[in-house]
Amino acid sequence: MSEELVSRKELAFQLYEVLDTESLCERERFSEHNKGTFDAVMDTADKIAREKFAPHNRKADLNEPTFDGERVHMIPEVKEAFDTYAESGLIAGRFDFEDGGMQLPETIMMACSSYFTTSNPSSTGYSFLTVAAANVIKNFASQTIKDTFMPRMLTGEFTGTMALTEPHAGSSLADITTNARLADDGSYRIKGSKMFISAGDHELSDNIVHLVLAKIQGAPPGVKGISLFVVPKYRLDENDKPSQRNDVSLAGLIHKMGYRGTTSTVLSFGEKDDCHGYLVGEEHQGLKYMFLMMNEARLGVGFGAAMLGYAGYRHSLQYAKERTQGRVAPNNKPTDKPATIIQHGDVKRMLLAQKSYVEGGMSLCFYAARLVDDLHTAASPEEKQKTAELLDLLTPVVKAWPSEFGPKANDLAIQILGGSGYTREYPVEQCWRDNRLNPIHEGTNGIQALDLMTRKLWQANGAGLVQLQKVMSEDFAKAKHSISQQLIGDLQPYLTKLQALIPLIGSELRGENQNALLANASCFLTIFGQIVVSWIWIRQAITAEAALAKGQLPQDDEAFYRGKLQAAKYFIDWELSAINRDFTLLTNMNDSCSAMQESWF
Amino acid sequence: MSEELVSRKELAFQLYEVLDTESLCERERFSEHNKGTFDAVMDTADKIAREKFAPHNRKADLNEPTFDGERVHMIPEVKEAFDTYAESGLIAGRFDFEDGGMQLPETIMMACSSYFTTSNPSSTGYSFLTVAAANVIKNFASQTIKDTFMPRMLTGEFTGTMALTEPHAGSSLADITTNARLADDGSYRIKGSKMFISAGDHELSDNIVHLVLAKIQGAPPGVKGISLFVVPKYRLDENDKPSQRNDVSLAGLIHKMGYRGTTSTVLSFGEKDDCHGYLVGEEHQGLKYMFLMMNEARLGVGFGAAMLGYAGYRHSLQYAKERTQGRVAPNNKPTDKPATIIQHGDVKRMLLAQKSYVEGGMSLCFYAARLVDDLHTAASPEEKQKTAELLDLLTPVVKAWPSEFGPKANDLAIQILGGSGYTREYPVEQCWRDNRLNPIHEGTNGIQALDLMTRKLWQANGAGLVQLQKVMSEDFAKAKHSISQQLIGDLQPYLTKLQALIPLIGSELRGENQNALLANASCFLTIFGQIVVSWIWIRQAITAEAALAKGQLPQDDEAFYRGKLQAAKYFIDWELSAINRDFTLLTNMNDSCSAMQESWF
Structure with missing residues (x-):
C-alpha cells in the first residue's frame, strides 16, 4: 500500500474544489474555524489512524473478541486505539463547543473518518457508534438524561x-x-x-x-x-x-x-x-x-463502504504498478522484459472501474455531508427545508450505491492481485469481507430500493426530485469546456427517460402491475443511482476541466485532473449505459420475478 | 439446507432429458453401462458426500492445515473422507477397465462430482487433483512412468x-x-x-x-x-x-x-x-x-463454481421459505401474520437470479462434459474433429461464465440471509469464500476473455463458431411450443448483432484500435457468454415445455418444469438484455480504458 492511507490531494479536491467547504466558515456555527483548523484536524485523524489503527487491522481480524462467560476479551491494541481516538477529542468533533465539542462541519468529520475506515473499520466501530448514540441523546433525550450520559460519551468514558x-x-x-x-x-x-x-x-x-x-x-x-x-x-x-x-x-x-x-x-x-x-x-x-437520525447513519454506512472500496483500490493500484507479468505490444518477445501489469488493458479496466466506483461514492457522500451541514446551518428555513427534501431523496442512494459498488471494487482488487489477492497475506480479501456488511445493515439495499421507489420519490409531492433537478441544472450550467459538456450531453437522454418513467411508476404503484413493480424495485434504484452518480462524476469533471483550462499546472496536478476526466468518461460510457436494461424492464412492467411461484423453485 | 445435497430431479433432468446420456451406452466404451449403473454410482457419490464430506466442511474451514516444519497436520476427517472416496473406486471412475477403472462417461463423473463440491470442496480437492494428474500421465507419459505411478494414483495410494x-x-x-x-x-x-x-x-x-x-x-x-x-x-x-x-x-x-x-x-x-x-x-x-488437458481442467473449475453457487442457492431458498419478516399485500396490517420472505418480490428476484445462474452454469458444463465424451467416443474422426472445435471455442465460457456467476449467486444468497448470511453460523459466506478462487485459477477470467477473442474465435478458420451456429440451429428447430419459440425470437437480434461484430473484431485486432479492443475483451466474453447461456437455457426450456405439453404430470414435476420455463424467461429478459451495453462499447471501439494513463490513477 502506498504511504498515504487516503490521498490528501483527493480529499482537498473533494472538500475545497468540488465543494466549497471553506465557505462554511462564514456561517456562525463554524465561524471560529478556517481551512487551517480543518486541515489540522485531518492531520490529527491521519496520524492517529496510521499510528494506532492501521497496525492492528489484520491482527484484530485474526484474533476476534472472545467471551469467557463473564467478560469479553480482545487484543489490547483496540483499547489503545480507542483511548487515543477519545483523547484526541474526535468523538466530540461535530458537537457544540458548550458540550465540549469542536463544532466542526459534518463534511470535515467525514474526511477525518476516511482515515479510520481505510485503516481499520472494526476498531473504529466503537467510537463511531458512540457518536451516533450520543447524537440521538442530544437531539431527543431530556436534559437530565443528556447531562447524565452525553458528556461522558463524548469523552469516551462511556x-x-x-x-x-x-x-x-x-x-x-x-x-x-x-x-x-x-x-x-x-x-x-x-x-x-x-x-x-x-x-x-x-x-x-x-x-x-x-x-x-x-x-x-x-x-x-x-x-x-x-x-x-x-x-x-x-x-x-x-x-x-x-x-x-x-x-x-x-x-x-x-x-x-x-x-x-x-x-x-x-x-x-x-x-x-x-x-x-x-x-x-x-x-x-x-x-x-431513530429515523430522524437515519439519514446520517445511512450516510455513514455509504461512506464507509466507499472508503473500504478505496482502500482496496489503492492496494491493487500499488500492486499493479509493481507486479510484472507477461508482455505488452510491441515488446512481446519472450526475451523482452516483462511488463508491469498496469500496462495490460484488462487490468487498466479493473482499476478504472474501481476508481469510478470509489471516488464516485466518496464524492456522493461528501455532497450529502454538505447537505447535512446545510440542514443545520443554512441561512433560511426555506433553504433548510429544500435541503431536507433533497437529502431525504438521496439517502437511499447514498446508503445503497456505495455499499453495492464498494464491495464490487474490492472484488476487482482481489482479481487484480490474482492468487495473492485470494490469500490472507494481502489485505484486499479483508477489505471485501469487512465491506460485505454494508449492503446488509442500516436497511438492506432491497429495503432502500423500496424506500426510494415507493416513498422518498413522492414525499412532499415530489419536492426532492424538483430540488434534485434544480441543483443538477445549476451544476450543468457551470460546464464551460468540451469534455464536461459532452458528458452532460451523454447523460441527457437518460434524464429524459427518467422523467417519463416516474409518472408511470406513480400510476402503476396503485395499479394492477403493483407486484411486478415491487419485485423490480432494484431496477429503479439502479437507474436512479447511476444517474445520480453520473451527475456527481460530472461535477468532478467540470471542476477538473476548469482547473486544466487554467494551464501551467505542475505535472502531478495535471495527471490528477486528467484522471478525473477519464474516470468520469469511463463511468458514463461503461456504467451509466448499463441502465437501459433497467428502463426496459420497468417500462414493460416485466413480471419474470413476480410471476415466479414458490413451488417452482 | 434441504436434505438433498443436489436435487436428483435436477440431475436426472440434465442427464436424461436435456442430454440423452443414456444413449452413450450404445457406444462400445460404455456398452457395459446402463441407466441403472449410472444411477448407482451417483447414489454412491451422494452417500459418501453426505456421510463423509458434508459433516466436516465447516470444521475444515475453521481448522486449516498447519505445518510444524516437518509435517502438515489437518483434522482427521479429511483423511477418512479421502480414504472412503478412494475405496469407492471413484478416483478411477473415468479410467479404462484395464487400468482398474469403471470406464464411466465424463458426464456421469461430473454428476458424481456435484455431490462432493456442494458438500465440501476442499476435502474434495485432493482426489480431484489426483484424477487430473493421473489423466496427464495416462495420456502422455511413457509406459514405464505410467505403470509406476498411475495404478497407485487411481487407488488413492498416491x-x-x-x-x-x-x-x-x-x-x-x-x-x-x-x-x-x-x-x-x-x-x-x-x-x-x-x-x-x-x-x-x-x-x-x-x-x-x-x-x-x-x-x-x-x-x-x-x-x-x-x-x-x-x-x-x-x-x-x-x-x-x-x-x-x-x-x-x-x-x-x-x-x-x-x-x-x-x-x-x-x-x-x-x-x-x-x-x-x-x-x-x-x-x-x-x-x-498441459494444454491438451486444459479443456477438462477448466471444465472442472467451471462446474465446481456452478455447484458452489448451487449450494448457496439451495441454502438461501430453504431459508427464504422458513424465515418470516414483514408482510405482503393484501395482508399488511401489523396484526396480520408475518410473511415468509420468499413472498417478497425482491427476494424472489434474488432467488430467481441465482437459479438462472447456477442451473444455467450447471447445464452448460454438462453440455461440455458430453462434448468430452463425444471427443473420446464419437463414431467418426470427423465428428470428433467438430466436437473438438466446438469444445475449444466454448472452453473459455465454460470456465469463466460459471466462475463469474457462481460467486454472484453466492453473494445474493448472503444478501437473502441478511445479518445471518454475514455470520459464520450459516454456510453461505463460506460458499462465497470457497468459490472466489474460481475466477482466478486455471487462467484468470481476464485471460479467458483474451483467449476467446484473440485465439479461440479464429482457430481452424472459425470452425468452432460454424459448429456452434449449427448446433444452436438444430436445437432451435426442436422448439414446438410458444414459450420456447418466444425465447428464441428474443435471442435472435443478439445473434444477428454478434454476427456483425465478429468480423469487425477480426479486422480491428490487426488495426489501430487494437489496444482499445484488448482492453475491452471482457465485453466480448460477456456477450458471448450470455448468448451461449441463453441458448443453454432455451435447451432446458424446450425440454421442459415439451414435457408440460404431454400433460397429466404429477404436481411436483409440473412445478419443476414451470420453474425451468420461468428461469429461462428471467435469464433472457434480465441477463441477456444487459449485453447491449457491451455491443455498443465494442462496436464503438470505446477507448475509455485503453486511453487511461498510469500517472492519471
Missing part, C-alpha cells in the same frame, strides 16, 4: 450502541417484542432480546449506553407503538458513577465473516426482571427519533 | 498435483525459471520454486506425484522451452515402494480466504541439488501436454 434488531425482527421493526413496564420510580423495566448489536459488549469503557427500541405495555401495534430507551450496562450511583450492574447480559458473541474486531452481540435485557431503562423523549415516538 | 505457477510467473508461464538437468541415469535433476500448488503437501497418501513444468538447460526461450516432469515426494525403491525422501520440500503453507481445507503450498525443488524428476513425453512439449 460508549454507546443502537439496539434495534431482535432475533425474529430485523427489517421489520414493527414486530419487535422487547417490552417496557413503567416502574414506581418513573423509570422503566425492559425485557427482551436484541441481536446483531455492534459493540454491545466489551471492556473499552466504564459503561455502555444502549439505545433500545421497546414497546411500552399497552402500546398500539406496529411501528406506532415503539419507544426508545437509554439502558446502561451499569446503573449510576448517587454521584453518577457507574456502580451496580444493570440487568443486561451478553448472551453470546456472533461470529462474522468480516468486521471481526467489532463485537456483534446477542443481548438479554431483564432476564431477572430488573433491567432499568429511561425513556427518551415521548412514548411511542422511538422509531421516529 | 496422490497428484499440478505444479505450474512460480512466485514470479503465474499467468505468464513463459517466464518460469525452474530448470531440469539431465543426469547420468537418464532422469533429471529439478531445481526451482513453485507456488500456489494445491494439495502440494499432506499426509493423506503414501506418496505425492508432482507434475512439474520446468525448462531443460539450453531450451528455447518462452513457452516453447517448457518440459513436463514427474517428481515424486518419495523416490521408489527397487520394489517400487516409496522409500527415500526426494529433494522436494514444503517451504510454507499459504493462507487463503477460502478453500482452506486444501493445502496451498510453496514448494522448493532441488534445494540440495538432488531432486529427481522423470520427463513426461518429449522435451519442450510440456506446455502442450
Whole structure:
C-alpha cells in the first residue's frame, strides 16, 4: 500500500474544489474555524489512524473478541486505539463547543473518518457508534438524561450502541417484542432480546449506553407503538458513577465473516426482571427519533463502504504498478522484459472501474455531508427545508450505491492481485469481507430500493426530485469546456427517460402491475443511482476541466485532473449505459420475478 | 439446507432429458453401462458426500492445515473422507477397465462430482487433483512412468498435483525459471520454486506425484522451452515402494480466504541439488501436454463454481421459505401474520437470479462434459474433429461464465440471509469464500476473455463458431411450443448483432484500435457468454415445455418444469438484455480504458 492511507490531494479536491467547504466558515456555527483548523484536524485523524489503527487491522481480524462467560476479551491494541481516538477529542468533533465539542462541519468529520475506515473499520466501530448514540441523546433525550450520559460519551468514558434488531425482527421493526413496564420510580423495566448489536459488549469503557427500541405495555401495534430507551450496562450511583450492574447480559458473541474486531452481540435485557431503562423523549415516538437520525447513519454506512472500496483500490493500484507479468505490444518477445501489469488493458479496466466506483461514492457522500451541514446551518428555513427534501431523496442512494459498488471494487482488487489477492497475506480479501456488511445493515439495499421507489420519490409531492433537478441544472450550467459538456450531453437522454418513467411508476404503484413493480424495485434504484452518480462524476469533471483550462499546472496536478476526466468518461460510457436494461424492464412492467411461484423453485 | 445435497430431479433432468446420456451406452466404451449403473454410482457419490464430506466442511474451514516444519497436520476427517472416496473406486471412475477403472462417461463423473463440491470442496480437492494428474500421465507419459505411478494414483495410494505457477510467473508461464538437468541415469535433476500448488503437501497418501513444468538447460526461450516432469515426494525403491525422501520440500503453507481445507503450498525443488524428476513425453512439449488437458481442467473449475453457487442457492431458498419478516399485500396490517420472505418480490428476484445462474452454469458444463465424451467416443474422426472445435471455442465460457456467476449467486444468497448470511453460523459466506478462487485459477477470467477473442474465435478458420451456429440451429428447430419459440425470437437480434461484430473484431485486432479492443475483451466474453447461456437455457426450456405439453404430470414435476420455463424467461429478459451495453462499447471501439494513463490513477 502506498504511504498515504487516503490521498490528501483527493480529499482537498473533494472538500475545497468540488465543494466549497471553506465557505462554511462564514456561517456562525463554524465561524471560529478556517481551512487551517480543518486541515489540522485531518492531520490529527491521519496520524492517529496510521499510528494506532492501521497496525492492528489484520491482527484484530485474526484474533476476534472472545467471551469467557463473564467478560469479553480482545487484543489490547483496540483499547489503545480507542483511548487515543477519545483523547484526541474526535468523538466530540461535530458537537457544540458548550458540550465540549469542536463544532466542526459534518463534511470535515467525514474526511477525518476516511482515515479510520481505510485503516481499520472494526476498531473504529466503537467510537463511531458512540457518536451516533450520543447524537440521538442530544437531539431527543431530556436534559437530565443528556447531562447524565452525553458528556461522558463524548469523552469516551462511556460508549454507546443502537439496539434495534431482535432475533425474529430485523427489517421489520414493527414486530419487535422487547417490552417496557413503567416502574414506581418513573423509570422503566425492559425485557427482551436484541441481536446483531455492534459493540454491545466489551471492556473499552466504564459503561455502555444502549439505545433500545421497546414497546411500552399497552402500546398500539406496529411501528406506532415503539419507544426508545437509554439502558446502561451499569446503573449510576448517587454521584453518577457507574456502580451496580444493570440487568443486561451478553448472551453470546456472533461470529462474522468480516468486521471481526467489532463485537456483534446477542443481548438479554431483564432476564431477572430488573433491567432499568429511561425513556427518551415521548412514548411511542422511538422509531421516529431513530429515523430522524437515519439519514446520517445511512450516510455513514455509504461512506464507509466507499472508503473500504478505496482502500482496496489503492492496494491493487500499488500492486499493479509493481507486479510484472507477461508482455505488452510491441515488446512481446519472450526475451523482452516483462511488463508491469498496469500496462495490460484488462487490468487498466479493473482499476478504472474501481476508481469510478470509489471516488464516485466518496464524492456522493461528501455532497450529502454538505447537505447535512446545510440542514443545520443554512441561512433560511426555506433553504433548510429544500435541503431536507433533497437529502431525504438521496439517502437511499447514498446508503445503497456505495455499499453495492464498494464491495464490487474490492472484488476487482482481489482479481487484480490474482492468487495473492485470494490469500490472507494481502489485505484486499479483508477489505471485501469487512465491506460485505454494508449492503446488509442500516436497511438492506432491497429495503432502500423500496424506500426510494415507493416513498422518498413522492414525499412532499415530489419536492426532492424538483430540488434534485434544480441543483443538477445549476451544476450543468457551470460546464464551460468540451469534455464536461459532452458528458452532460451523454447523460441527457437518460434524464429524459427518467422523467417519463416516474409518472408511470406513480400510476402503476396503485395499479394492477403493483407486484411486478415491487419485485423490480432494484431496477429503479439502479437507474436512479447511476444517474445520480453520473451527475456527481460530472461535477468532478467540470471542476477538473476548469482547473486544466487554467494551464501551467505542475505535472502531478495535471495527471490528477486528467484522471478525473477519464474516470468520469469511463463511468458514463461503461456504467451509466448499463441502465437501459433497467428502463426496459420497468417500462414493460416485466413480471419474470413476480410471476415466479414458490413451488417452482 | 434441504436434505438433498443436489436435487436428483435436477440431475436426472440434465442427464436424461436435456442430454440423452443414456444413449452413450450404445457406444462400445460404455456398452457395459446402463441407466441403472449410472444411477448407482451417483447414489454412491451422494452417500459418501453426505456421510463423509458434508459433516466436516465447516470444521475444515475453521481448522486449516498447519505445518510444524516437518509435517502438515489437518483434522482427521479429511483423511477418512479421502480414504472412503478412494475405496469407492471413484478416483478411477473415468479410467479404462484395464487400468482398474469403471470406464464411466465424463458426464456421469461430473454428476458424481456435484455431490462432493456442494458438500465440501476442499476435502474434495485432493482426489480431484489426483484424477487430473493421473489423466496427464495416462495420456502422455511413457509406459514405464505410467505403470509406476498411475495404478497407485487411481487407488488413492498416491496422490497428484499440478505444479505450474512460480512466485514470479503465474499467468505468464513463459517466464518460469525452474530448470531440469539431465543426469547420468537418464532422469533429471529439478531445481526451482513453485507456488500456489494445491494439495502440494499432506499426509493423506503414501506418496505425492508432482507434475512439474520446468525448462531443460539450453531450451528455447518462452513457452516453447517448457518440459513436463514427474517428481515424486518419495523416490521408489527397487520394489517400487516409496522409500527415500526426494529433494522436494514444503517451504510454507499459504493462507487463503477460502478453500482452506486444501493445502496451498510453496514448494522448493532441488534445494540440495538432488531432486529427481522423470520427463513426461518429449522435451519442450510440456506446455502442450498441459494444454491438451486444459479443456477438462477448466471444465472442472467451471462446474465446481456452478455447484458452489448451487449450494448457496439451495441454502438461501430453504431459508427464504422458513424465515418470516414483514408482510405482503393484501395482508399488511401489523396484526396480520408475518410473511415468509420468499413472498417478497425482491427476494424472489434474488432467488430467481441465482437459479438462472447456477442451473444455467450447471447445464452448460454438462453440455461440455458430453462434448468430452463425444471427443473420446464419437463414431467418426470427423465428428470428433467438430466436437473438438466446438469444445475449444466454448472452453473459455465454460470456465469463466460459471466462475463469474457462481460467486454472484453466492453473494445474493448472503444478501437473502441478511445479518445471518454475514455470520459464520450459516454456510453461505463460506460458499462465497470457497468459490472466489474460481475466477482466478486455471487462467484468470481476464485471460479467458483474451483467449476467446484473440485465439479461440479464429482457430481452424472459425470452425468452432460454424459448429456452434449449427448446433444452436438444430436445437432451435426442436422448439414446438410458444414459450420456447418466444425465447428464441428474443435471442435472435443478439445473434444477428454478434454476427456483425465478429468480423469487425477480426479486422480491428490487426488495426489501430487494437489496444482499445484488448482492453475491452471482457465485453466480448460477456456477450458471448450470455448468448451461449441463453441458448443453454432455451435447451432446458424446450425440454421442459415439451414435457408440460404431454400433460397429466404429477404436481411436483409440473412445478419443476414451470420453474425451468420461468428461469429461462428471467435469464433472457434480465441477463441477456444487459449485453447491449457491451455491443455498443465494442462496436464503438470505446477507448475509455485503453486511453487511461498510469500517472492519471
